Amino acid sequence: MTNRVRENEEKAIHPPTSRNVTVLGGGLVGCLLSIYLARRGHRVQIVERRSDPRKLPWDAGRSINLALSDRGWHALEGVGLADPVRQSGIPMYGRMIHDLAGKLTFQPYGEASQAIYSVSRSKLNEVLMSLAEERENIRLHFNEKCTEVDLEHASVTLENLETGTYSILRGELVFGADGVFSSVRGAMQRTNRFDYSQQYLEHGYKELTIPAPAAGGWAMDRHALHIWPRGNFMLIALPNLDGSFTGTLFFPFEGDLSFESLKTPEQVTHFFDTTFPDILPIAPGIVREFFRHPTSSMVSVKCYPWTYKDKVALIGDAAHGVVPFYGQGMNAGFEDCVVLDRIAAQHGDDWGGIFGEYQRSRKPNADAIADLAVQNFVEMRDRVGDPKFLLRKKIEAHLHHQFPNRWTPLYTMVTFSLLPYADALRIGQRQDRIMDRIMQIEHIETRWPELDYAALLGEAETAGE
C-alpha cells in the first residue's frame, strides 16, 4: 500500500510525457495554471494580448481588488505561493453595514479568526507572472492577440499588436484561460452540440475611490468589507494597502433611479448626500469620477463541454463567468487548477481521460457558484439591512456553534471550506427550509436562545430533509 502511494506520487510529480502546452491568457488563472503544469514537467507558452503590466506606470488599473478566500489560498499553497501573496492582502473579518443615517453594524463572516482577504488584482497578477517567469519551462509572450484557434491541431494563430506580424503557435495542448469573452470558447462554439448561455444583469457597476486620509491610516475600518445596502442597489468598498478603499456602486442601468437617470453633477451629489450620507465627506472626488469612470455590465456565462478531445480545455472565467457577488470568481478559477492537477496526477498521459473527468466533475460546481453569486446580490443589497435577516444569521451561527458537524452556514461552506460548491448549494437549500420554519416560530425574536435545536434538527432529519 505504501509502495503504491509512493508510486502514484512519483508518477504524479514526473508524468511519463512532458507536453508542449499553450495557455491563452496571462491573467490570474492562466499564470497559476501554468505554474501547476510546469511543476509536472510540461513546457508552457503563456500568450497574453496586453503588454507586460509590470512595465506600466503603477496606477494603471491599480484600484480593482478581489476577495481571496480558502479555495484561493489552498490553490496558492499547492505551489507554495500563499506566503508571498499574503503579505499584500488585508484580512476582512466581516461586513460593515452602513445604514441611511450613517450608523454602522458589524456582521462577522464566521468565527473570530476567519477572514477573506482584499488583494489588488493587478498586484496579484504581477506576482504570479513573475513567479511563472522564474520557471525555466514557462515562457510569457505579451502583445499577442489570438485571431484563430485550430482545435483539431491544438494550434493558435497570433497577431503581434506591436509589429502587426502573424505567427502560428503549435502545441499539443491548448488551455483557454482567456476570460469571460474567451476566443478559445468562441472556436468551440462553432462546433456542433455546444451548449452556451450568456445572461446579463439589469444592473451595471462603476468603480469609485475613497482616498487615503492625508493624516495617514484608513478612512474607515480596514478589516471589514463595507456595504451600503439600499434595497434594489448598493455601494460596497474594499480596503487597499495604500490607505484607500475601492468603492463599487452596483446600480440599475435604466429606470427611475439608475445610471441613466443621474445626468448632472447636482443630481449625483444629491443622490450621494441622501443615499450614502457618510461617503461624500471622505470621498469628495466621487461625483467627478461618476462621470469619468465607465459603467460596466455583469454577465453569467455557462457552457458545455469545456474540452475538445484530448487537445483543448477551458478554465476559469472562460468556462464559467460568474457575477462578483460571492467574491468567488477568482477562487473558483484557482480551484479549477487544483482539480485539473489532481486528476492529471491520476491519469498520466491520457489527456482525453483527464479532460473528460475534469469537465464532468467541475461543471456542476461551476453552475452552483454561478447561481449562488446571482442570489447573493439580493442578500447583499437588500437583506443584510433587515433585522429578521440578522436574527436568522445569529441563530445559524448559534446552530453552527452548538452542532459544528451538523450545521455550517452557507457562506462558511462557500468561503471557508473546500466543500464542492454544488454540495454547499444543496445543503444550504436544505438548511434554508429548516430556518424558514424556525423563523416562523412565534416570538422567535425573544425565544430563540431557549429553543430545543437538537429536537428541531432531529425532526428535519426524520422528515428526510
Added chain:
Amino acid sequence: MTNRVRENEEKAIHPPTSRNVTVLGGGLVGCLLSIYLARRGHRVQIVERRSDPRKLPWDAGRSINLALSDRGWHALEGVGLADPVRQSGIPMYGRMIHDLAGKLTFQPYGEASQAIYSVSRSKLNEVLMSLAEERENIRLHFNEKCTEVDLEHASVTLENLETGTYSILRGELVFGADGVFSSVRGAMQRTNRFDYSQQYLEHGYKELTIPAPAAGGWAMDRHALHIWPRGNFMLIALPNLDGSFTGTLFFPFEGDLSFESLKTPEQVTHFFDTTFPDILPIAPGIVREFFRHPTSSMVSVKCYPWTYKDKVALIGDAAHGVVPFYGQGMNAGFEDCVVLDRIAAQHGDDWGGIFGEYQRSRKPNADAIADLAVQNFVEMRDRVGDPKFLLRKKIEAHLHHQFPNRWTPLYTMVTFSLLPYADALRIGQRQDRIMDRIMQIEHIETRWPELDYAALLGEAETAGE
C-alpha cells in the same frame, strides 16, 4: 366610435409611411412576414442564400414535412392563403401508437373534427414564395449570402454565391428571418448586454422513408401521426401526398443503444426487427438510408432583446429556436407575423414602439413553447405507451366535455387555440396538479366515470389553484 374604428382600420391598411424593408431569409416565416408587410404598403426585398427551390428537380429535400395547426392556419388566413395551402395538407386526427408487438392504438388529438395537417415543408415554402413574388412591392433575391449586418444603418452586405460579387443593400428596416443560426442575431450578439442561450438535446434525429405501396394508397392509416414510443427514444412518421410517409428516428447520439452504437447493417436490421417489428416489411430501404442519411442535432435557442432600436428585429427561429416535439416551430413563427402586424397596425410610424411591444409581448410566449416542446419529447417517446397516461388523457377529455369553459387539455390549448403559449403553459401546470391528485384516488381505473368532478374542480379553485 364607429368612425374611430374606421379611422384605425384605414390607418392600419394604409400606414402613413411606406418603408424599405430587407427580410433576410426566404423560408416559411420570411415569405409570410413579407406578404404581411407588403399588405401594409411597405417595399420588401427578400434575401435568400439558397438558389430558387422552384427551379430544382422535385425531389430535393421533398420528404421533410411539418404539422400545421390552428395558429399557422390563422396566420395564413390573415393574408388569404389558407385555402391554397389546405389543398396540399393531409389532416391527422390523432396519434397512432405502435407497440412492440406491432399492435395499434389510436389516441385522438381533440374533438372528432380537430386535426393537425401534415404539409411538405418545401412545397409550402414554394407556394409562399410564389405568392410573395406576385406582389408588386416584394422582390426575391436568391444565392445572396449575408456576410455582414450593420445594425445602426439597417444595411446588409451580401455576397452573390454565383458571381462572387459583393453588394450592400440599404433599407430602413431589417428583419432577421434567417433561422436558428441567424446571422442577424449574430450581429446583435456582439452588442452589449445581449442575453443568449443555445441548448442541445442529447438525442439526434435521422429521416427515413416509408415508400408508397406499389398497389397505390398508403402503407398505414394516413390520417394519423404514427408513433413508436420506446422509452428513451422513438420513431414517428407523417404522411405525404404521394403515398409515402416520412419517418424520423429520435435516438441518443451516444450510449449503449445509440446512433454511435449501431455500426453495421446487421446491427441496424436487428435493431429495427426487434424494436419496430412492423417497419421493415413496409420500408425495406430503411437500413440503407440509416447509413446514407445524415444524423442531425436539435437545439433550443433563446435570446433577448429581439430588436435593435427602430431598425432591426428577429422573427421565427432566429428569435426562438425550438425542438420539434410539439409541432409548433413553424406555427409559432407564423404567429410572430400576426402579432407584429397587429402591433404595427396600432403604432403607425413608430417602429421603435412597435418593436418594443412586439418583443415584450412575444418573448414569454416563445420561452413557453420552447419549454413545452422539450417536455413533450418525454410524453411522446415514453408516456403515450403507458396505460395510466391513457387513462389520464381520457379523464381530461371527459372534463373538457363536461366543463368546456373550465377545462381544456394542454395539447388542445397549444394546438387548437390561439391562447398565448405562456397562458397555456401556466393553466396546463395548474391542471397537472389537479390531475395528479385525481390519479391518486383509489381504484381510479374503475371509479373515474362516477367521480364528482364539479366538486373536485371547486375544491381546487377554493384552494387558489
